[in-house]
Amino acid sequence: MALIVQKYGGTSVGNPDRIKNVAARVAKYHAKGDKIVVVVSAMSGVTDNLIKLAKEIMPLPSEREMDMLLATGEQTTIALAAMALHSIGIPAVSLTGAQAGILTDGVHTKAKIQNITPKKVHDLLDDGKIVIVAGFQGETPEGQITTLGRGGSDLTAIALAAALKADLCQIYTDVDGVYTADPRIVPAAKKLGEISYDEMLELASLGAKVMQSRSVEFAKNFEVIFEVRSSLNENPGTLVKEETKSMEGVVVRGVALDKNQAKVTLVGVPDKPGFAARIFKGLGDATVNVDMIVQNISHGAGTPATDLSFTTEKADLLKAQKVIDGLKAEVGFREVIASENIGKLSIVGVGMKSHTGVAGKLFETLAKEGVNIEMISTSEIKISVVIDLAKGEQAMKAVHAAFLGS
Ligand code: ASP
Ligand code: MG
Numbered sequence: 001m002a003l004i005v006q007k008y009g010g011t012s013v014g015n016p017d018r019i020k021n022v023a024a025r026v027a028k029y030h031a032k033g034d035k036i037v038v039v040v041s042a043m044s045g046v047t048d049n050l051i052k053l054a055k056e057i058m059p060l061p062s063e064r065e066m067d068m069l070l071a072t073g074e075q076t077t078i079a080l081a082a083m084a085l086h087s088i089g090i091p092a093v094s095l096t097g098a099q100a101g102i103l104t105d106g107v108h109t110k111a112k113i114q115n116i117t118p119k120k121v122h123d124l125l126d127d128g129k130i131v132i133v134a135g136f137q138g139e140t141p142e143g144q145i146t147t148l149g150r151g152g153s154d155l156t157a158i159a160l161a162a163a164l165k166a167d168l169c170q171i172y173t174d175v176d177g178v179y180t181a182d183p184r185i186v187p188a189a190k191k192l193g194e195i196s197y198d199e200m201l202e203l204a205s206l207g208a209k210v211m212q213s214r215s216v217e218f219a220k221n222f223e224v225i226f227e228v229r230s231s232l233n234e235n236p237g238t239l240v241k242e243e244t245k246s247m248e249g250v251v252v253r254g255v256a257l258d259k260n261q262a263k264v265t266l267v268g269v270p271d272k273p274g275f276a277a278r279i280f281k282g283l284g285d286a287t288v289n290v291d292m293i294v295q296n297i298s299h300g301a302g303t304p305a306t307d308l309s310f311t312t313e314k315a316d317l318l319k320a321q322k323v324i325d326g327l328k329a330e331v332g333f334r335e336v337i338a339s340e341n342i343g344k345l346s347i348v349g350v351g352m353k354s355h356t357g358v359a360g361k362l363f364e365t366l367a368k369e370g371v372n373i374e375m376i377s378t379s380e381i382k383i384s385v386v387i388d389l390a391k392g393e394q395a396m397k398a399v400h401a402a403f404l405g406s
Contacts, residue, residue, distance in 0.1 A: 206256035219240065278327065291311045
């Protein structure tokens with residue numbers, strides 16, 4: 001007999017038939033004698049709609065009231081899921097995050113889980129019930145309802161699996177697992193049998209939006225092994241876990257393309273101590289999220305000057321430009337060039353730590369495609385290049401073929 005935590009995302013519970021489908025799946029595990037905790041998201045589109053409604057009332061609603069509002073999405077689903085189980089004769093009880101013992105800090109709309117006391121969950125499981133918990137929500141020690149940030153149901157499931165010492169944590173979604181690349185762009189993409197936490201984190205932050213990054217970090221810290229799989233078929237999914245020796249045999253685990261970046265270049269920045277600090281302090285104070293930074297060597301006669309480029313999300317570009325314009329007199333650079341027509345292409349794999357020649361092969365592949373590299377950045381398990389957005393998908397296919405087959 002195993003204790004299993006199963007999480008079903010918004011599309012998996014998107015309408016009454018889908019909820020009945022979830023109930024049937026849960027019932028199968030129940031029939032085997034397993035203890036099951038089900039975590040559900042709001043039905044697809046519901047959270048977005050609630051946010052839209054709030055904005056129609058006022059542009060900047062109180063965050064406490066936002067949590068009060070958003071928590072209703074998941075509360076709807078837990079009740080419907082419990083009813084779906086009752087309708088096929090299976091004992092089930094729904095619990096809000098608070099009732100399940102999920103305690104958070106008081107940072108409304110992006111609260112952090114502080115502690116989980118799952119006594120009630122254990123008692124109900126011992127009683128033979130299936131326990132259905134609302135994802136994405138908790139309560140403060142003072143009894144205020146909080147939510148955990150968008151995509152937070154993943155976090156609820158992982159954290160509950162850790163607190164309950166579950167034997168298995170399954171994240172059900174509308175794709176079969178984690179792929180070597182987005183199959184909509186690269187038809188040759190293959191489903192991965194396993195992936196390490198670090199690779200998963202890099203791919204998630206690179207635009208392969210399978211799971212909330214915070215939940216993967218949590219799983220890594222608490223060593224929760226979980227499986228990402230589809231709620232619409234019986235195919236085995238992708239196991240996410242600590243890296244093993246055998247994982248290092250694969251140099252590149254996945255390729256991702258982030259089309260959401262913009263590039264800013266400051267031309268002719270005086271090459272003196274403190275200038276980079278001034279620029280990036282200014283951007284940080286304005287909460288502009290900077291990703292890659294590249295500075296070249298000094299050039300030019302007279303006072304040495306350098307070109308400085310950085311990337312940020314497209315959504316932050318205007319804010320970034322405003323900050324930079326405000327610094328022009330103080331810093332004294334020559335001009336600013338901003339471009340939204342860039343893509344960030346990345347390859348990720350723990351095997352890069354122990355293999356050589358990976359960068360060379362990547363650049364060679366891009367050269368053969370006639371793709372110019374505008375920026376490069378690397379980490380232990382990742383190489384990213386900024387390229388022309390128009391060539392992004394073509395480059396992604398070629399790079400996937402070179403490292404992962406076509
Ligand atoms: N319903 C919330 C959202 O849409 C939480 C989740 O689905 O995980 O962000
Ligand atoms: Mg989700």
